[in-house]
Each structure stands twice: as C-alpha cells, then as structure tokens.
Amino acid sequence: MDLHLPPVPKPVAAYTPALVIGNTVRTSGQLPFHEGELVSRGHLGDTVSIEQGKEAAQVAALNAVAAAAEVAGGLENLKSVIKVTGFVASTPDFTDxxxxxxxxxxxxxxxxGGKHIRSAVGVAALPLEASVEIEVEFAL
Known part of the structure; x- marks a missing residue:
C-alpha cells in the first residue's frame, strides 16, 4: 500500500502526540485534521452522518499512524495494531x-493486516467540536 503520512498535527493542549512504551507505541487522541483543518465538526445523530463520521475516523487514524511512525523511527517499525479507542461526539439517542x-x-x-481490539464510545463533546477522536496502540 502506497501510504503517504501527513505531518503530525500539533497538539491542541499539554500532551505529546505519541510515546514509545516498551515494545509498543501509544498515541494521544488524534482528531480528524487534514491540512490543518478539521474535516468533520458536530454530532453524529444531528449534523454529521455515519458516512461523514467514518471518513473522519479514517483521517484521525491516519494521523495516529503518522504520530506513531514519527516516534518509532518510521512506518516500517510499526508491526501491528493492538488496540483502537474511538470517541464519537453524538446525540444521546445515537447508538451506531x-x-x-x-x-x-x-x-x-x-x-x-490482522485484527485488533477496540472500544467505540459516545461522548457529549470533543475538543474543537470534532466529531471523532481516535487513539491507537501499536506493536513495534
């Protein structure tokens, strides 16, 4: 797969985008930034469709890969995905x-390749009105 990693988005608060911990890399929550702009703002079940949310989740995951690769010394040093944690800004009645x-x-x-473990959690709000936020843990 010809993957082009974007620049790692600058943190919006007091944290680092990713850390190497033993034989893993863990990312901070990554928002769906593309070229410095959020690609999706709002809440699922209101102003954001499931398809728009899925696209935003993919952008946020790409940002997580970029952050992890940066601290791991390159994409080739990331062996597999262990866990994904996804946060979805949503209305109280949204369940998807x-x-x-x-x-x-x-x-x-x-x-x-392969499978990973995962959590998908609904929340009332995310930073900067983002519709999704993604954290990823990688094996080195």
Missing part, C-alpha cells in the same frame, strides 16, 4: 458508534 469507528478500524486493517 461502532459503525463510525469502523472507518478507523477498516483503514488500519488495510495498512497493517
């Missing part, structure tokens, strides 16, 4: 969080 986070999981499975 797993479908939204599939955007990240399906993308990561194409890049790294």
């Amino acid at each position: 969080h797993p479908a939204v986070i599939n955007g990240a999981s399906e993308f990561l499975e194409k890049v790294f």
